[in-house]
Amino acid sequence: xxxxxxxxxxxxxxxxxxxxxxxxxxxxxxxxxxxxxxxxxxxxxxxxxxxxxxxxxxxxxxxxxxxxxxxxxxxxxxxxxxxxxxxxxxxxxxxxxxxxxxxxxxxxxxxxxxxxxxxxxxxxxxxxxxxxxxxxxxxxxxxxxxxxxxxxxxxxxxxxxxxxxxxxxxxxxxxxxxxxxxxxxxxxxxxxxxxxxxxxxxxxxxxxxxxxxxxxxxxxxxxxxxxxxxxxxxxxxxxxxxxxxxxxxxxxxxxxxxxxxxxxxxxxxxxxxxxxxxxxxxxxxxxxxxxxxxxxxxxxxxxxxxx
Ligand code: PMP
Numbered sequence: 001x002x003x004x005x006x007x008x009x010x011x012x013x014x015x016x017x018x019x020x021x022x023x024x025x026x027x028x029x030x031x032x033x034x035x036x037x038x039x040x041x042x043x044x045x046x047x048x049x050x051x052x053x054x055x056x057x058x059x060x061x062x063x064x065x066x067x068x069x070x071x072x073x074x075x076x077x078x079x080x081x082x083x084x085x086x087x088x089x090x091x092x093x094x095x096x097x098x099x100x101x102x103x104x105x106x107x108x109x110x111x112x113x114x115x116x117x118x119x120x121x122x123x124x125x126x127x128x129x130x131x132x133x134x135x136x137x138x139x140x141x142x143x144x145x146x147x148x149x150x151x152x153x154x155x156x157x158x159x160x161x162x163x164x165x166x167x168x169x170x171x172x173x174x175x176x177x178x179x180x181x182x183x184x185x186x187x188x189x190x191x192x193x194x195x196x197x198x199x200x201x202x203x204x205x206x207x208x209x210x211x212x213x214x215x216x217x218x219x220x221x222x223x224x225x226x227x228x229x230x231x232x233x234x235x236x237x238x239x240x241x242x243x244x245x246x247x248x249x250x251x252x253x254x255x256x257x258x259x260x261x262x263x264x265x266x267x268x269x270x271x272x273x274x275x276x277x278x279x280x281x282x283x284x285x286x287x288x289x290x291x292x293x294x295x296x297x298x299x300x301x302x303x304x305x306x307x
Contacts (some may be wrong), residue, residue, distance in 0.1 A: 004263050006095035010126040011085050016092055016109050019126055030106035033114045034163020036121075036281040038189070040258045041101040042130070043090060043307065046295040053304035055258075055293050057083050059221045060288050061103075067103035067159040068105055069179065071116060077124045083305070085125065100130035100259070133259030134181055134198070136286065138257065139266030139278065142195070144244060145171035145183040149193040149216045155217045159192070168196035182255070184247070187216040192242040198257035200241065201224040201251035202273075203281045209246075212239045222256040222289075225303075229288050235281060253281030254286075261293075262286040 011035055012022035021281040041060045043052045068074060077085065086101055094220045095101075121268040134140060142252040147170045150157055167185075175183035175196075184200060189195040193211055194200050199220040201210045208230050211217050230237050247253065251274045253265040262285055264278045278286070291297040 005129055007095065007099070007127040007129070009089060009092045010124065011089050012083075012124045013122065013149070015081070016089055022126065024106075024108070025110065027110040028106070029111060029113075029119055030162060033196075034161070034166070035071075035114070035116065036104060036106035036162035037064065037071065037120055037160055038105070038162060039064040039103040039160060041086070041103070042258050042293070043095060043099040043101065043127075044293045044295075045096070045098055046304075046306075049096075050179065052090065052099065052306065052307045053293070053295055054086065054090065054101070054175075056225070057086060057301050057305045058238055059182065059224070060258075063219065063221065064103060067161065068121065070156055070159040070163070073105070073116065073119070073121045073128070076121055077123050081121070087305065087307060089125060089127060095127070095129065095307070097129045098131055100128050100248070102126055102128070104162075115242050121299070125277045130259070132261070134255065134261075134263045136261055136263045136301045137278075139276070140181040140263055140266055141179070141267045142182055142184050142269075143175045143178050143180045144192075144247070144269055145174060145185050147174070147183070149170040149185040149186060149187050151216045152214075157218055160218060172196035177293070185301060186244065187211075189241075190244070191215055191218050192244060192247055194220075195255050195257070195260070197253035198260035198263070200247075201254050201256060202247060202251055203252040203279060204246065206281070207236045207238055208281065208285075209238045209240065209242060215241055217299075220257055222258060222261070224254050225292075226285055227291065227294075229285060233284055233288065235285075247273075252273065252282045254282050262289050 170182035
């Protein structure tokens with residue numbers, strides 16, 4: 001994340017405690033084997049700056065629990081209770097800036113074994129202040145990685161599994177070394193899957209196109225938001241496989257995610273996307289998205305949970 005600062009309180013082992021005391025033993029299975037699942041949720045300072053609103057918290061925890069279900073594991077908290085913990089932690093930390101919640105369910109056992117069936121999961125969460133994770137107004141320079149996206153029968157992309165992020169780290173790390181902001185990754189069948197931590201969208205001839213859920217992508221909450229907003233903006237949508245070379249000749253392209261928000265792409269593999277500027281369709285989507293998360297567009301107030 002861009003900022004490494006944290007808010008003073010975290011939720012750990014059933015209670016809210018000072019973040020610096022929320023520590024695990026080095027023998028913890030999740031550290032050794034990556035047996036954990038996590039979420040990433042944003043809180044946005046509302047228009048008028050009187051409150052902070054958490055964006056689509058229900059949907060985030062639904063996916064969080066689905067990730068656990070894929071691992072065939074559970075934690076002692078229900079979706080409702082996880083939301084309550086999030087609101088309680090937010091009230092305690094009392095953010096005055098945009099912020100990010102990192103809920104985490106992790107294997108807390110000390111055994112030297114990857115045997116998931118024997119592992120017990122606990123839940124923890126911390127908060128950090130977070131502005132832009134990727135620039136949203138400058139235009140991203142991306143490279144298509146030669147690291148292939150993990151697939152559903154390997155480490156499911158659909159589940160936000162801790163260990164799976166080594167795949168993202170390899171791709172993003174190598175892209176950074178090439179001077180790029182991020183990587184795009186191809187699926188095992190050679191189609192464009194997604195970024196290292198964001199979904200991919202492109203526009204060709206007025207149609208908004210994104211990789212389908214079955215093409216090794218995380219089912220992004222922002223992705224879904226954008227598809228819903230495209231309906232309101234009367235933009236045609238295609239959820240279908242994307243060829244690599246279609247990206248090069250797209251009129252517009254952008255990444256979507258809780259961290260990335262709506263971040264437009266200026267260049268992929270040295271090819272300028274469209275005219276190298278933020279395109280009109282991306283611009284409309286980005287504006288509506290920010291109006292909604294900042295609480296300016298009352299129609300979508302149901303997506304916001306006020307702290
Ligand atoms: N893909 C990956 C691999 C991610 O890590 C993320 C960030 N959670 C996304 C897509 C976007 O998902 P969301 O919009 O739910 O943040």
